Amino acid sequence: MFAQDWTIQDQDDSSFVLERCAGINDFLANMTDQFDFTPSAAVVETAPLQDARLAAATFAVADLYVSATGRDSNPGTYDKPLATITRAVALSDPGDVVSVRGGTYNAIANIWKGGTKDNPLTIQAQAGETVILDGRGLASNKDLVSITASYVTFEGFEVRNATRSGISVYAAHDVTISNNEVENSKRNGIWIGGWKEGQSYNQVVENNVVHDNVLENSAKNGRRLGARDRH
Structure with missing residues (x-):
């Protein structure tokens, strides 16, 4: 005792x-x-222990973290997040979840590495936080989110001001694009296709808000195409 x-x-x-x-x-x-x-009185846990358990319960689903204040030299933990989605993809393994914290990111997201049928790669905005991917000022004629790998889920982002397409899927299959808002892209809001490298198939595009895209036509025709649509 x-x-x-x-x-x-x-x-x-x-x-x-x-x-x-x-x-x-x-x-x-x-x-x-x-x-x-x-x-x-009952024994009460100390505040640090309570905080640690709360963090584990809230963020246990993620394997890698990205933050607007992170660095790509970091390991990608919650306390030491990465700076870009592209770097998180490079460090990922099949079945991983990449959680992107709230903020504005001014960089191309190159998703060139995916998962497997049983273990897809998930890239998601942190629950309850607003994550904006903004292509303003980036190199011309570039897709802001480029998915060239299979078995990928991309969800929960605001994608805006792409210098080409907002989100593109090229020569990949079994990709899910959901719960995103895509606007003000120079070309397509969401584009899926393939060519010599292979065809795209088995895609799921759902619950996205896509509006005010194909801005290159507004200069030609004096009007903006791509009215607000829900998919």
């Missing part, structure tokens, strides 16, 4: 607290027949 606070209650319901008595074991051995001993 450890020395800690105990409430000692006698038969007349009067009570007192014995505080951290060094000789409590001997005392209790002599008083067992006269008193009922119960802990005065």
